Amino acid sequence: MSTPSAWNTEPLLRLHEVSRYFEEGRVQAVHGLDLSIEAGEFVALVGRSGSGKTTLLHLMAGIERPSTGRIWFEGMEPFRNGAWAALRARRIGLVFQRDNLLPTLNAQENLEIPMIGVEASEKRRRQRAIELLERVGMVHRAGHKPKQLSGGERQRLAIARSLVNRPVLVLADEPTGNLDSANAQAVMTLLRSINEEDGVTLVVVTHDKEIAACARRRLYISDGRLILDSSDLPEHH
Amino acid sequence: MRFVTLPLRNLSHRPLRSLLTLLGVAVAVAACITFTSLSRGFEESWVLALEERGTDIYVTYKGVVDILLSSIEEELGEELKQAPGVRDVTGELAWMGSLDEGQPILVIGWPIGSYLWTTLSLQSGRLPAEGENDRVIIGGSLSEAMALKAGDEFNLRGHHFKVSGIARSGGVVRNYALVLPLPTLQKIIHREGVVTTYNIHLEQKSDPAAIATLIEQLKVRFPDLQFMQTSSVGRENQTMQFFNGIAWSMSTLAFIIAFVVMLNTLFMSVTERTREIGILAAVGWGPGRIFALILLEGGILATGGALAGLLLGSELFRLLVHLGGISAFIDADVEPHLMILVAGAALLLGLAGSFFPALRAVRMWPAEALRQE
Numbered sequence: 001m002s003t004p005s006a007w008n009t010e011p012l013l014r015l016h017e018v019s020r021y022f023e024e025g026r027v028q029a030v031h032g033l034d035l036s037i038e039a040g041e042f043v044a045l046v047g048r049s050g051s052g053k054t055t056l057l058h059l060m061a062g063i064e065r066p067s068t069g070r071i072w073f074e075g076m077e078p079f080r081n082g083a084w085a086a087l088r089a090r091r092i093g094l095v096f097q098r099d100n101l102l103p104t105l106n107a108q109e110n111l112e113i114p115m116i117g118v119e120a121s122e123k124r125r126r127q128r129a130i131e132l133l134e135r136v137g138m139v140h141r142a143g144h145k146p147k148q149l150s151g152g153e154r155q156r157l158a159i160a161r162s163l164v165n166r167p168v169l170v171l172a173d174e175p176t177g178n179l180d181s182a183n184a185q186a187v188m189t190l191l192r193s194i195n196e197e198d199g200v201t202l203v204v205v206t207h208d209k210e211i212a213a214c215a216r217r218r219l220y221i222s223d224g225r226l227i228l229d230s231s232d233l234p235e236h237h
Numbered sequence: 238m239r240f241v242t243l244p245l246r247n248l249s250h251r252p253l254r255s256l257l258t259l260l261g262v263a264v265a266v267a268a269c270i271t272f273t274s275l276s277r278g279f280e281e282s283w284v285l286a287l288e289e290r291g292t293d294i295y296v297t298y299k300g301v302v303d304i305l306l307s308s309i310e311e312e313l314g315e316e317l318k319q320a321p322g323v324r325d326v327t328g329e330l331a332w333m334g335s336l337d338e339g340q341p342i343l344v345i346g347w348p349i350g351s352y353l354w355t356t357l358s359l360q361s362g363r364l365p366a367e368g369e370n371d372r373v374i375i376g377g378s379l380s381e382a383m384a385l386k387a388g389d390e391f392n393l394r395g396h397h398f399k400v401s402g403i404a405r406s407g408g409v410v411r412n413y414a415l416v417l418p419l420p421t422l423q424k425i426i427h428r429e430g431v432v433t434t435y436n437i438h439l440e441q442k443s444d445p446a447a448i449a450t451l452i453e454q455l456k457v458r459f460p461d462l463q464f465m466q467t468s469s470v471g472r473e474n475q476t477m478q479f480f481n482g483i484a485w486s487m488s489t490l491a492f493i494i495a496f497v498v499m500l501n502t503l504f505m506s507v508t509e510r511t512r513e514i515g516i517l518a519a520v521g522w523g524p525g526r527i528f529a530l531i532l533l534e535g536g537i538l539a540t541g542g543a544l545a546g547l548l549l550g551s552e553l554f555r556l557l558v559h560l561g562g563i564s565a566f567i568d569a570d571v572e573p574h575l576m577i578l579v580a581g582a583a584l585l586l587g588l589a590g591s592f593f594p595a596l597r598a599v600r601m602w603p604a605e606a607l608r609q610e
Contacts, residue, residue, distance in 0.1 A: 058604045061519070063515075063518065063519050063602060063603035063604040063607070064602060064603075064604040064605075065602050081518075081523075081524055081599075081602060081603075082523045082524050082525070085518060085521055085522060085523035085524065086521070086523060087521075088518075088519065088520065088521040089520075089521025089522070089523070090521070092521075094519050094520065096519075096607075100512075100516045100519065100607070101516075102243075102513055102516060102517075103250075103513075104243075104246040104247060104250045105238070105242075105243070105246060108238075109238045109242070112238045113238075113243070113517070113520060113522075114520040114521050114522075116238075116239075116240050116522075116526075117240075117521075117522070117523075117526055118521070122238075122239060125238075161520065162520075165521070
């Protein structure tokens, strides 16, 4: 990682002319994008399917490598896969549209997985997992495998997993995409509480206008380009 | 949960495949234990039998693979005795026969008066005296198998014999051997005037360099004969080299097959679980931890396979020794250091077999892995 000289003034996340191509450049998912996200923000990445917002989210999380451009997190520029993994282990939480839980582990174990290597005490890992299960109202489902849980429960569990190591940034990709309205409402309430009560910076990918309306800042993405940042609009200020 | 929980769950999630891989390693380990124990067992029993009789240099006919087919003229013994530093030389005729009940035995003929007779430790009876050509000494285990004691009589190949004494030895070969005067054995197997080997007993045993020099001199003087130090009989003898060669070839082949099975299993496992590996990376597991996870899976399979293989190999070896009728020539116990060596090799195989799949797993960026179905 490289550290800029005045990193105190750096935003939480900064992208500079970031692009991501696929299929040897034939498909360009993200085009030369410049973006900064400050600590404590609740940002919605809004756009149609295929607009590049999921790829952008993956680039922000360091699970996708940019084809060109640079990304800084808390003023540091991680290059390697391992450096990004270390950040995801302690500073960045991820929630996917598909819950992406490990099928061989039960709910509690799925929460403990990210803590292995971060929290040395097995007892404290277990306590933290139970604490989060209580928070998402699933402590009674601690011993159930993902396939025994409903879609809403799996997504709440995935959100709980993203919080186990007390991250400063949570990135959520269409977290309500596969849920009915009641479950979607519960998930959004949970996400908002993470931002408002815990002060965690939240970036949510969505194409749902209602969910986007919950965010204080909306970034409109089309064809891999940032076409509108609501923070640039006069009424935002 | 602990780190080790995840590989254990992954393996138990696909029990049949894990079991078959474990079985592949177990078979390789068992094959290695069985074949190596057979060849080493023969070699060690033979060397022990030679050491017990105080032989320093063992002489056979050059180029003979089956030592029992070696034929050296009996008169050569007197010439060998003339070599410097030689205390005594004794010709020996060995023959592999079987009792009427089918029990294979080693029959050995020594000249009456040879120093070799004095190396026998008698638990009962006495050594045959001059002219007592129908008297034999039998090993302790053989006497129990034949239910014979000193003074009893029995028949072998139509000849009548009387047990002169019972000898007890630390080695298996001698405990199942039957020793009789050389002329008698030459007569009953129709090999008059020849011996299979010579045993050379030296004045000074402690100087290996002097023994090596003497052997070089003997080789020049007797180019048709092969001279071996007792301790290196296993390495130099062609029969033993043949057995060892087969044992190592079979063991290596078994290990290569096990390696391929292990590689295949873990590659399949990594390919099928690409998405899961992507999830682990997405939640913050670094390449090192993911690498260790795959390596641990291979290690668990190899350890399980090694333990099962050690058990299987030991029992198989014991069974082969008893059913194959070779208990007279080989100790049925597997050497502990061989078990440790083979188990270590199996563990290395497991780690080597999981190395490339692990490398493949960590080379992908998480998003790439998550796109896989």
